[in-house]
Amino acid sequence: xxxxxxxxxxxxxxxxxxxxxxxxxxxxxxxxDMNPRPGGQLIKQIHKFFGSREHxxxxxxxxxxxxxxxxxxxxxxxxxxxxxxxxIHDSILEVAQTFGGDSPPPLSGGATTSQSRPLSIEARQxxxxxxxxxxALNFPGxxxxxxxxxxxxxxxxxxxxxxxxxRVLMVGxxxxxxxxxxxxxxAGAEIVAVIEAAPRIGGYGVHAAKIRRAGVPILTxxxxxxxxxxxxxxxAVIVKVDASWGTVPGSEEELDVxxxxxxxxxxxxxxxxxxxxCKFDYSPSLGGWVPIHNTRMHTTVPGIYLxxxxxxxxxxxxxxxxGRLAGICAASSLSKGHVGxxxxxEAIEERLLSLxxxxxxxxxxDAKQKLIEIGEAQCPKE
Amino acid sequence: xxxxxxxxxxxxxxxxxxxxGYPSQERLARGPxxxxxxxxxxxxxxxEQACPQHAIIIGKPITNRPYLDEDKCIGCGLCIxxxxxxxxxLIDLTYSQGAASVAFPYEYLPLPKEGQTVRAVNRxxxxxxxxxxxxxxxxxxxxxxxxxxVAVQRKYATEVRGILRSRGRESG
Ligand code: SF4
Ligand code: SF4
Numbered sequence: 204x205x206x207x208x209x210x211x212x213x214x215x216x217x218x219x220x221x222x223x224x225x226x227x228x229x230x231x232x233x234x235x236d237m238n239p240r241p242g243g244q245l246i247k248q249i250h251k252f253f254g255s256r257e258h259x260x261x262x263x264x265x266x267x268x269x270x271x272x273x274x275x276x277x278x279x280x281x282x283x284x285x286x287x288x289x290x291i292h293d294s295i296l297e298v299a300q301t302f303g304g305d306s307p308p309p310l311s312g313g314a315t316t317s318q319s320r321p322l323s324i325e326a327r328q329x330x331x332x333x334x335x336x337x338x339a340l341n342f343p344g345x346x347x348x349x350x351x352x353x354x355x356x357x358x359x360x361x362x363x364x365x366x367x368x369x370r371v372l373m374v375g376x377x378x379x380x381x382x383x384x385x386x387x388x389x390a391g392a393e394i395v396a397v398i399e400a401a402p403r404i405g406g407y408g409v410h411a412a413k414i415r416r417a418g419v420p421i422l423t424x425x426x427x428x429x430x431x432x433x434x435x436x437x438x439a440v441i442v443k444v445d446a447s448w449g450t451v452p453g454s455e456e457e458l459d460v461x462x463x464x465x466x467x468x469x470x471x472x473x474x475x476x477x478x479x480x481c482k483f484d485y486s487p488s489l490g491g492w493v494p495i496h497n498t499r500m501h502t503t504v505p506g507i508y509l510x511x512x513x514x515x516x517x518x519x520x521x522x523x524x525x526g527r528l529a530g531i532c533a534a535s536s537l538s539k540g541h542v543g544x545x546x547x548x549e550a551i552e553e554r555l556l557s558l559x560x561x562x563x564x565x566x567x568x569d570a571k572q573k574l575i576e577i578g579e580a581q582c583p584k585e
Numbered sequence: 586x587x588x589x590x591x592x593x594x595x596x597x598x599x600x601x602x603x604x605x606g607y608p609s610q611e612r613l614a615r616g617p618x619x620x621x622x623x624x625x626x627x628x629x630x631x632x633e634q635a636c637p638q639h640a641i642i643i644g645k646p647i648t649n650r651p652y653l654d655e656d657k658c659i660g661c662g663l664c665i666x667x668x669x670x671x672x673x674x675l676i677d678l679t680y681s682q683g684a685a686s687v688a689f690p691y692e693y694l695p696l697p698k699e700g701q702t703v704r705a706v707n708r709x710x711x712x713x714x715x716x717x718x719x720x721x722x723x724x725x726x727x728x729x730x731x732x733x734x735v736a737v738q739r740k741y742a743t744e745v746r747g748i749l750r751s752r753g754r755e756s757g
Contacts, residue, residue: 251669251730253629255647261631261667263728376594388750389693403591408625409670411594416747417693418710421594520628561626561648 207231209533210296210326212288212475215243216519217511217526218332219271219280224530225330226278228539233324234280235298237287240362242268243334243511244354245519247361250382253407254558258520267519286322291479294329294506298322328506328533331476332526335469335490335512340374344430353383353466360390368462372439373397374427378406380466384414387464395460398425400444407563428455430463439463469516476513480504484577488570489515497578498552500529505583508533515571517559524555595708596622605652606641608676613743617660617677617686620743621651623670635667662688666730675734676742685742686719688734693750696721696731704749705737712749714741 208230211218218234219241226232240246248264259267275282283300290297299319337352344350349368353375356367371392373384376399384394394414402424404411411421422441428450429440443454470491473483481494482503493515500508510529511522528551531544541547559568589597601607606621621632621641626648633643633651640657641664643649662675671690680686687705697703697718705716716735723731737745 251631251728253627253669255628255630256634260629261635261669261728404594407627407670408590408594408596409623409627409672411590412596412622412708413671415594416706416708416710417750418706423592557646557648558628560646561628563625563627 204295205233205322205324206326207233207324208327208537208539209233209330209530210235210324210328211330211332212296213243213332213334213511213513214241214282214284215332215334215511215522216245216267216271217334217513217522217529218243218330219275220523220526221330221332221508221510221530221533222280222282223271223274223278224527225328225534226275226280228531228534228541230328230534230537230539232278232280233326234275234282235286235288235296235324236282236284239284241272241282241284245271247357248519249361249386252519254518254520258523258554258558264519288475291329291475294326296324296326296329298324327537328508329479330500330508330510330526330529330533331479331494331502331513332509332511332522332529333472333475333513335516336472337465338468338470340427340465340467342427342429344432344436347430347432347436348434349432349436349461350430350463350465353379353464354469356462356464357383357386360387366390366392367464368392368436368460370395370460371462371464372427372441372458372460373464373466375399375466375468376404376406376411376421376423377466377468378410379469380464381406381410381414383464383466384419385410385417388414388417388419392462394419395458396441397421398427398441399423400426400448402446426450427463436461436463469512471513471516473513476502476507476509479507481507481509482581484574486515486570486574488566489574493574495574495578495581497582497584498575499532500525501532501578501582503578503582506536515567515574517567521555521558524551524558527551528555590624593709596624600624605650608653608655608658612655613676613678616679617662617675618655618658619653619660619662619664619673619675621653621673623651623668623672626650627670629669631667631669632664632673635664637661637663662732665690665732666727671730674746678739678742680736683739684736685739686734686736687742687745688720688732689747690730691733691747692730695751696723697733697748697751703735705735705741705745706747706749707744708746710747713744714738716745716748718748
């Protein structure tokens with residue numbers, strides 16, 4: 204059994220930030236990630252980020268991942284890839300490591316259990332940063348090859364350099380749908396249409412404008428009703444949606460597409476938090492069931508913190524700040540805090556507040572506030 | 586605003602007129618200046634930091650919309666590739682007799698070549714006029730966001746927002 208001060212599950216922006224802060228304060232720190240490459244969603248984000256200088260604005264996500272990994276390395280964080288945490292009990296993480304160290308990742312990119320090495324890690328403090336998962340959309344034909352999450356299409360194109368299809372229907376005009384559409388255009392696909400069931404485009408206007416001037420139609424108040432094809436998607440049928448979310452009879456339109464990307468939101472990837480016994484609250488604005496946490500990113504289970512999309516679906520910039528916060532607080536609960544940590548925490552809270560200001564974030568900010576209020580009453584205090 | 590940015594996906598004339606980053610007709614007539622087509626209160630400010638003349642102001646909170654001080658902008662174009670929203674373009678109505686130039690970020694391959702004749706498109710991606718590529722800039726500090734400048738007939742200058750992408754893949 205390995206023993207460490209701090210174990211982080213998920214080496215995306217939140218997890219890496221937490222690991223860096225913990226390690227900088229002298230905690231022996233292991234960051235576990237089930238993927239062949241650490242960095243979470245950052246490694247497929249080839250676009251320049253929004254935000255301010257503290258949040259690497261103007262820098263491409265993939266470069267931010269490199270910077271974070273480098274920082275983690277120099278702070279002394281041990282990053283284990285191909286390491287899937289499948290159980291969590293008392294302060295022990297049960298890990299199956301399928302590759303990593305000297306062995307190359309399997310070509311399939313997936314786990315091959317026959318080769319996996321079991322590993323138990325006892326951690327004095329744990330930060331869960333398991334991110335989000337894409338929501339599915341069910342319609343006749345949704346199991347045909349060619350129907351996939353927008354995030355999956357982005358991984359294929361930007362990480363593995365495989366174009367998922369030539370003619371794409373994007374379902375959902377939030378930031379994910381708009382940005383992935385743009386990146387698939389850049390990769391050489393045609394975006395036949397972006398459709399959105401709501402009467403308004405949900406993502407940033409600047410992202411919508413980018414694909415509009417590239418000639419991509421964005422159809423609000425439209426949804427997909429059916430996909431068809433012999434052995435993969437060949438057609439999609441879309442339909443108008445009225446004010447009460449009913450479909451408008453006679454408005455069906457058939458599109459020749461070979462790919463349907465679903466970008467209808469994300470939810471916290473909370474299975475491990477649930478296994479660990481964390482209490483949850485339901486919050487549609489945060490993506491669904493979210494582990495309750497307090498201002499210090501502490502869950503309802505002693506010694507377990509969380510950060511990033513697991514604590515409510517937001518942006519990489521907020522994930523970084525929450526990760527920093529969780530790392531600092533976890534270290535301080537082991538009496539490894541730095542002088543000046545309370546000022547640091549205040550500064551982070553201020554940045555979080557400013558990132559969550561503005562009309563796009565109002566509902567989210569309110570939801571987060573409510574969750575934290577519940578957390579202040581229910582989560583253990585250090 | 587039912588026909589504005591969040592329904593159609595591009596700015597209406599009215600939204601443009603009200604945008605704090607869009608220059609006045611008088612200023613446009615005087616020579617090169619940027620037009621910042623960013624009107625939503627999003628948490629973003631690299632444009633403010635990119636301008637050495639301090640012509641773009643966001644301040645606090647970061648969700649303020651970018652304001653353009655049109656007397657300070659010298660039309661250098663440095664801010665264009667720094668905007669993650671690709672919302673900034675540079676318009677020069679005084680480019681030559683009869684022609685104006687428009688510069689915009691262009692992240693597609695193949696890149697157009699200087700001297701090439703292209704179709705210029707508006708905000709809706711519709712072809713509006715032909716244009717000549719006069720500059721394609723992609724120095725290291727652009728971090729892979731090339732800036733393309735096209736010359737078009739002056740009357741189309743404030744409509745042009747890009748060029749028709751060439752669909753053909755580069756051979757070889
Ligand atoms: S063109 Fe130059 S002077 Fe004008 S706003 Fe941009 S960076 Fe500033
Ligand atoms: S950098 Fe671009 S997207 Fe960001 S605030 Fe400035 S103009 Fe808007």
